[in-house]
Amino acid sequence: MKVRYTFGVSLAVIAVLGACSAPPKRIESLEMARTLVPQVETSERAGVAAADLSNARKSLDAANRLAEGRGKRADIEYQSEMAVMSAQIAHEKILAAEAQQKVEGATAQRQQVLLQAREREIERSAMDAKDADARALSAERSADASEKHAASLEDELAGMRATRTERGLVLTLGDVLFDTGQAAIRPAAYGTLDRLASALRDHPSRSVVIEGHTDNVGDDSSNQRLSESRAQSVQSALLQRGVSTTQVSAVGRGESVPVSENESLGGRQQNRRVELIFTDDRAQSAL
């Protein structure tokens, strides 16, 4: 019984001594701390979490000392846990600092892009303004050219003995260009009609109203028909020569608008006529 008692005590002592003296088995948290702490310490931006890394290092050192000095497992685990947590805090702070740096970099880059865009915009505006100036100059020249063209038309019409009246520029085709009592145009008028058609084609913005007139010989209705026919003949001749239909209109005035007295031969001849009234901005038809 005494032996059994002694053995039992010995076992207990061995167990106790064993528990105290045996080196601790692999401690997971300590291994983790031994891996993690140096890893975070060597980070490029470790400086932003210096205090946390210092705490982590102190705790790891304490855990190592306890492990080497056969300290209690619970104490080793506690110190290891503290080391791991401090290292994790440091790691998160480093990540935050790196992200912040990225934000600053991206913001600067964004500013650069905006600046670049603004410079390009200014450059484009300047080019647009230059183009606009060029276009304006070109338009001005074109307007001048048109003016010159218009002037040449006026000159040309003036050369054809056109006269400026309140109704506009009026060119009169005399009676001699038509057969007596007929609407057919004599070939002698073709040259004049060619020039007129050419001038109107060159100036599509201008239009002409063709008015037919007669003397007072005969009845009104036949004079009216004759004046209309002659006006239409001239209109057809111009259209045949390529003038746009929108530029030309024809109307018969009969004997209602004489330019001379109908008593004499000369007066009646003047009254038998076809007038071409050119209308544009400067000359409006008095239809």
Add this chain to the structure above:
Amino acid sequence: MNKQPIVRTPSATRRTGTRGLLVLSMLGAGMIAGCAGSSTLTKDRVAQSEVAVRQAQQQIGQSESGATELQQAKNSLAAAQNSMSRGDEQGADRNATRARLHAELAVAKSQSAAAQSAAAEVLASSKTLQQEVDRNSQIAR
């Protein structure tokens, strides 16, 4: 050799009894002290952890990042308070420290996630802007 019987005199018996009482009293006082509460240092540490956990709660809000660590901080704080009420000085001290570190880690994780999210957003925005500017330039040409 004459064996002399051990005879306890009344005075000796009294002395032994007094010593025992003294030892018992000291043990009792120690136990009472242990049960009555922890040291000021531990109390302070637990109080600091309470503040740290509360602040972490406010900073993290409903954010997902750091939520796990915040819960661990709350658990550790509860364990610290429990240890303190039981008079477990070391348990209270260690759990209070755990709670504080968990709270700090929760805040750090939350801030890190927010910063990384902001960085990703700004980078994406910057990239889109660059593409837009390049496209406009090409159109202008």
